[in-house]
Amino acid sequence: MSSYLLILLLYVFDQAFGESQLKLVTVLYRHGDRSPVRAYPTDPYQESAWPQGFGQLTQEGMRQHFELGQFLRKRYTGFLSEPYTRYEIAVRSTDFDRTLMSAESNLAGLYPPNGTQVFYPGLNWQPIPIHTVPQDEERLLSFPLSNCPNYIRLMNETEKTAIFLNMTKTYGDFLEMVRNKTGLESTSIESIWSIHDTLFCEEKHGMTPPDWVTPEVMSTLQLLKNFGFQIMFGVYKREEKSRLQGGLLLDQIIRNFSAAASVNPSGPLKMIMYSAHDTTIVALQEALHVFNGVQPPYASCHIFELHQDNESFSVEMFYRNDSSVAEPYPLTLPGCAQRCPLQDFIRLTRSVIPTDWDKECTVNTHSSDTDVIIGLAVCGCVLLLLVMLLFIVLCRQSEPSIGYSHVINQSDDHS
Template identity: 35%
Template sequence: MNTACMHQVVFLVLSIQLVARGQELIQANLVWRHGDRSSRHTYPKDPYKDVWKDGSMQLTEQGMSQEYDLGLFLRSKYGHLLSEKYREGEIFIQSTNIDRTIMSAQCVAAGLYAPKNITKWNGIFSPWRPFPVHSGGGDWLHQLYQDPEHGCPEYEKLMRKIRVSSAWYTETDTKYAEFFKNMTKFTGSQNVYTIDTIGGLYDNLFCLKSNGFKLPDWVDGVTMDTLIHLEGVKMGLSFTDYEMKYAKTLSKMRAGIVLSHMIDNMDKRIRGDTKYFLVGYSGHDVSVGPLLTSMGAYNWINPPYASCAMIDLYREKDGSYFVKFWYRNDSNSDPLPLNFYECGHTCSYETFKSVAAGVVTDGDTPSLCGLNKDNKSCSDIAVPVGILVTILGLCIGVSLCFCVARKRKSVNSDDVQYSPLPMHMSGGNNQL
């Protein structure tokens, strides 16, 4: 029996057990990472500068297969919710406006609706058919990918503050100084690598390795393990901070948007305002990672290609609702049931929403990011009537944005549980 059939049998049995207990799965909200891609970084001594025939950061054939397999898995898990053939109103998929995520979404859909027989459309016999994937430069999911680094001034400001004040960065720069120096020498880079820039080198080597290329002789097992370690931790520290002083705010800026939309989808399903059984978001590691972090489930390992976080909404026979959280980070294994917040693997919907309120944006991302409704920063809102009036306008604008952000509904930081720090960050002995 192949893997897809095994998954289907397992989830069919689970579905029967739930129905027997009067529990019904009524909606699934998913966010997945694109598949394997070409690298985004090169360096002066890179022997593979021109190896990517389709260009940089493009989905590879391996990546297409990974996403197709994800679609097959989703069919095995959620097939009882969906028609065998695509029907408008049952499923909605949105992608960032990036080539590799749009293509990944199409591949997921191809696996999710893989025809059992050869179908015909446009006069062509094919085992595939077109599928609607929503994307666009102005949509929120694309903005989440572009922001906060390029469009959320408050995030940039906060990250700079953390970078300067956090002892972890200083200690890491010192601890890995020799490693960074060696990587700079081997690559021929003009600027010495740091914790902030080493991710580019990791990306280059990882992409080459995953596509079967022989790495340079100076890349041994220890080197790759160190790069993987640094990338995973640095990834996590773009969603939260070592000292956990700004964890809730950072979660709002990074994961709160996705989580807000997922909760809105579930609210609509409960009210009967939507018939969508499955809502999927095709994104990046910076789409999956923040969601895991905000729910206290990030394992400090960069979300792999085609990884998928799933929040399932169930209805009890008494009319109440609960959610379950899953994470699929290995195509060869069943998804992991993740413990989140104080709930464990299963959480009543009311408790879930109550705790999540501390990290969702409530649709007020512009204020949170220090932007006005026209997406201009508060520092740009000044009436050009003399220098004094301009300065006063600037001060008032900044103050108003700060006040709005401060008045937003929130809970104490202690009320939201975040992922525990990995051993290497909390004083353990497994340091590289």
């Protein structure tokens, strides 16, 4: 009898104090399969070879995101309402056709209409709002942000590091071969991703590659492309780069979690969805120091979950980069457990969160001001010396002559 009571008490205690409650989910994903962004000069497949042109979501990309939406529906059944409820989800996309269409395809899988939400018989789809901003105003989802002088300085310094110089030297002949074969004016580690991207897209869609594109060439292109992704946000001064790039998005995610964990949360929001790019995921994962060094594949998805345990909150992260695997891979923030207490999560990521992005993007503001002051002082001194020299010259010209002077005899001039 006593053992039965003990078991009952333990069960009640576990139900009252041990159950975790999911509070908010944030998902960031890359768009689905697309046509190449551009073609190289000697490419036999120019833009006319693609039904919708360059950089556009393909039907395969639509299917990939429809499947991801179905995965999210299954994973969060019981958390998200089955019918679409506008208060529960907020969707933000970059202002590109492929990311907007990926979000639409994803939401079609996440919220198939039923009952009164079916507005046209036989159409298993309903419109759900997706928000965006003009590309030149995007500072949350499109990285790297190029209008940041300090980031440009860091990238210039990265190109002078031993690892970068070694890669450039090791693959110099290969880069020159690619330049000759493609007809490009130049090739570099930073730009080689575009060649791999074009060839990858063409191969994926059954287009025969040129003779020079062997499996070994594709393997080397992929290696250099991945290295290019790594140096954008890591390898050298990762934290400084992250403060200027992925830290902006991480800061927003943390703010959203902090609001959801407040005593009076702002509302019934349950999911925030970001539709973006491979560089967005890399920038965020480098800020978190969990990037695996490989370009995120199409429709890959980084998931954040905010859980509540009694009065405490914790964050769990997962990465879905392989749709053939049933469950996404758990990610662990360095220095914390896989289920990381929210306050520890905030503390451990503080070093990559910008406090004033505009100010931090300025190159050596203090040093520049000092240089300007010194320069002005030097110019002032030179100008003062010139004024003094001019004054002395004028004074000497105006003084009466006290030495010998020849007096002209007018009569002699006439004679």
